[in-house]
Amino acid sequence: MPTHLSHHIVNADHAPVEHFSLAAPAGRRRNLVSLTPLIDVVFILLIFFMLASNFFDWQQLPLTTSISEGGQAGATEGLHIRLDAQGQVQLNGEVLSLRRLERQVRTELAANPSLNVQLEPRPGVSLQMLIGLFDRLVQNGARQLNFVVPAINSSDKQRTDQDG
Amino acid sequence: MDDSEDGILPLINIVFLLLIFFMVVGHLAPPDDLVDEPLQSAAAQQPADAADLQPPLTLQVSHDGTLALDGDHLSEEALLEALQAAFSGAEPPSGVQVKADGRTDAVTAIRLIHRLREAQIPSVNLLTLRADITSDRREG
Numbered sequence: 381m382p383t384h385l386s387h388h389i390v391n392a393d394h395a396p397v398e399h400f401s402l403a404a405p406a407g408r409r410r411n412l413v414s415l416t417p418l419i420d421v422v423f424i425l426l427i428f429f430m431l432a433s434n435f436f437d438w439q440q441l442p443l444t445t446s447i448s449e450g451g452q453a454g455a456t457e458g459l460h461i462r463l464d465a466q467g468q469v470q471l472n473g474e475v476l477s478l479r480r481l482e483r484q485v486r487t488e489l490a491a492n493p494s495l496n497v498q499l500e501p502r503p504g505v506s507l508q509m510l511i512g513l514f515d516r517l518v519q520n521g522a523r524q525l526n527f528v529v530p531a532i533n534s535s536d537k538q539r540t541d542q543d544g
Numbered sequence: 545m546d547d548s549e550d551g552i553l554p555l556i557n558i559v560f561l562l563l564i565f566f567m568v569v570g571h572l573a574p575p576d577d578l579v580d581e582p583l584q585s586a587a588a589q590q591p592a593d594a595a596d597l598q599p600p601l602t603l604q605v606s607h608d609g610t611l612a613l614d615g616d617h618l619s620e621e622a623l624l625e626a627l628q629a630a631f632s633g634a635e636p637p638s639g640v641q642v643k644a645d646g647r648t649d650a651v652t653a654i655r656l657i658h659r660l661r662e663a664q665i666p667s668v669n670l671l672t673l674r675a676d677i678t679s680d681r682r683e684g
Contacts, residue, residue: 419556426563433570439588440641440669445658463650501650508646510654511585511672518587529654 441511447531448500458496458524459488463513465504482520489521500528574615578606581646584675591669597638600667601630605656607647620656624663631665639667 461481462470469481476484489495497517501510510527517525576582603623604612611623618626630637640660644653660668 415552415556419552419559422556422559422563426559426566429563429566429570432572433566434573434575435570436582436673438591438641438643438671439585439674440591441585441588441672442667442669443654443657445654445661447655447658501654503649503651505650506646507644507648507650507653508581508583510650511583511646511670515586515675527654527657529651529658532655 443527444525445527445529446498448528458498459485460498460500460528461485461513461517462500462502463505463510464502467509469513478516482516485517485522486520493521494524496524496526497522498526498528500530576604576643577615578604578610578612579643579645580607583644583646583670583672585670585672586675588670588672588674598635599637600639600641600669601627601637602641602643602671603660605642605644605648605653607645609648609652611656620659624659627660627663627665636666639669640665641669641671643671 460472462473464470469476469478471481471484485497489497499510499514499517514525601614604615606612611618611620613623613626627640642653642657642660657668657670
């Protein structure tokens, strides 16, 4: 059995190896499609996808909003937080530092987790400032957050329209 | 001839890998022409996968209050009309995503979102990027 195997291998070695390895690949290469146009297309595709794709990971923030009519409606129940353009914060009409506001909100919400928190931006506040304060309130346990903005005084607007 | 093709094969491999990477990882979306400074928030959630729903409309709000619905600039009245038309159609979108610039006046933006909700639009969400609140807290 081993002698038979070795004989076989020797036979294979006796085959014209040199001639075979030189001739066959050259014949195959000639039949292959040239790689250059393929590379061109792949490069163009690569550049297209590099330029056209973006890697932003957008997330959703559901908001509840309401319009304050009288101005004093939210003051009695829950927390009414007002943010003005200088970044100053008022809690139920009282000016506070951000740190004290956070502490107070945390203690109030620990006592009553379902407390309604109203967040009112004054004119001139940027949306990023408001969302920044919103993040802090959420981090301090606020769940029932409501954004409040004053109504456009529609009756005044109608009156000026009629006058003009 | 043989040598040059053998030398170029690793390059093609890398280019193919890069191509597949960009195709899989990046997503193709129309560029945001109005939003230069996207909002950042730590409280936002990943959008839920809803394969059976129609994709939501995207409303861009620029820092000066200019509006664009799915890339078309329009006024607020035209926006509300366009939304009414879209949501009363045969296959209404699942909602409206508001992509607002961080410098937008907050009162204007909240009032706009309130008007959308009053117009009975089912799901109005603000789109934000993830923010790191810990570094923010250290400053303040």
